[in-house]
Amino acid sequence: MGRPTTDVPLAVSRDGHVAVLTIDRPEKRNAMTAAMWAALPGVLATLADDPAVRVLVVTGAGPSFCAGADISDLLGGPDPDDPMADVRRDNLAAQAALRDFPKPTVAMIRGHCIGGGVEIAASCDLRFADPTAVFGVTPAKVGIVYTPSSTKALIDLVGPSMTKYLLFSGELIDAPTALRAGLVDRVVDAEELRTEVRRFADVLASRSALSQRATKEVVADLTAGGDGEGVVARWYRETITAGELAEGVAAFAGRRPPRFEWAG
Template sequence: MPPTTRTLASGPCTGATNLRVTRDGQVATLTIDRPEKRNAMTVGMWAALPGVLAPLAADASVRVLVVTGEGPSFCAGADITDLLRGDDPADPMADVRRHNLAAQAALRDFPKPTLAMVRGHCIGGGVELATCCDLRFADPTAVFGVTPAKVGIVYTPSSTRALLDLVGPATTKYLLYSGELLDAPTALRTGLVDQVVEADGLEEEVRRFADVLASRSALTQRATKEVVAALTLGDDGEAVAASRYRETIAAGELAEGVRAFTERRVPRFSWPN
C-alpha cells in the first residue's frame, strides 16, 4: 500500500503547514518541510508541533514515528529572525523558548519509539529535536552543532540534560562552549548518533529498523521508555516496571511471546495503544 500524506493543522498556528505527516502501514513519518531555509523552525512551527504529534500518539495503529527533514538538511535550528521579536525587551525570546520547550516535551514524551533520520545540517534546535528522539540514524553528510555561544543565549537545562545523557560532560561542554560542528563519524563515536548509514541506504535502513520495532511488544517498549526516563531523573524505576510487567501479563503479551518462541514463529502481539 503506498504511503498516505496529510498535513495536520494545530489551531491558529500557521507553522503546522511546514510539518508534514505521512503514513505507511504502522510507521508514521514527520517531515520538517521548509527546505528553502534548511528546515529552520519558526516560532509557529514550534507551537504547532505538539498538536501535530498528539493524534499520532493517540492512534493505536501508529507503532513507530520517524522524524526527518525535507531535502538535504534535517533542521538548521530555530529561525534566528524570531529570536528578538518578543514583546518583552528584557526577554525577547520568551515566546520562542516556551513553544520550543513544549515541542521538545511532546516529542520526548511520545509514547512510542521515535527515530530521527538525519541528513545534512542538524544544528541548534535540530539537535534538540534529534536528541528528543529515542534513536538517531544519520548518513555521512550529517553535521551536528549546538550554537548558543555564537548568539549569546543560554541553553536550557532540559536540552543540556538530553545532550549530556548521550555524549557525557566533556563533549557537551565542547559543543556548548565552542559551537563547533561534529561530522557524522565523530557524532557516532561520541554517542550523539546510533548508526551512520551510506546515503543511498539510509531511508531503507531506517524503514527496516522501524518495521522491526513495529513487530515487537508495544508494552515492553513503553515500559522501557518510562523506566529509562525514571532512571534518568534519579528514580529507581521499580514502580513503573512493576506496573507495566503486570500489564503485559494481563494483556496476554507474555504468554504470546513464550508461545511464539517455543513454536518458532513470529509473535502476534495485540499492539495496544
C-alpha cells in the same frame, strides 16, 4: 512527502504501522519558526493517539534535517526584558512532547542538524545519520543561555565534557565524530539511509509495544534518578493482564512470529 497536518510546514505520512513526520521547509534548511514549534505538540498528540502508529520517524525535507530555530523569530516576543520567552516556551514544549511520545521515535538525519535541530534529534529515542550529516549546538555564537532540559539531553547522550565542547565552541562536528561521541546511534551510507531506517522501523513495529512503552518509562525514571522498580512492577503486571507475555511465550514455543496487539 506526506500531507501538511497544520498550516505550518510539518508534514505527516503513514505507511503501515510507521508514521513519518517531515520538517518541510527545505528552502530554509528546515529552520523551525515560532509557529512550527508551537504546532509540533499537537501533531505529535494526534500520532500518539493513533493506535495504528507504532513507530515514528522524524526527518527533514531535502538535503538537511533541521538548521535550528529561525533566527528572525528569536527576538520577536512582546516582552522587551525577555523577547525570547514565547519561542522558548514553545520550543521546550515541543521537545517535551517528543521526549514523552509513547512509541519509539527515530530521527533520520542528513545534512545540517544544528541548534534546534539537535534538540529535536536528541529528543528522539534513536538517531540514524548518513555521512553528509553535520551537527552543531550554537548558543555561544548568538549569546543564548542553553536551557537545563536541552543541556541535560546532551549530557545524557555525550557526557559532560563533550557537552561543554559543543556548547563552548559552537563548532560543527561530522557524522563519524557524532557517532563516536554518542550523539548518533548509527551512520548509514547516504543511498541506504531511508531503506535502512524503514527496515529498522518495521522491526520495531513488529515488537511488543507494551514492552517498548515500559522501556521508555524505565529509562526515563532511571535517568531522572529513580530506581525504576515501581515502573517495572506496574508494567510487568500489565504484560500479564494484556496477554502480551502469554502471546510471546506461545509464539516462541510454536516457532512463529508473535502477534502483539496491545496498543496502549
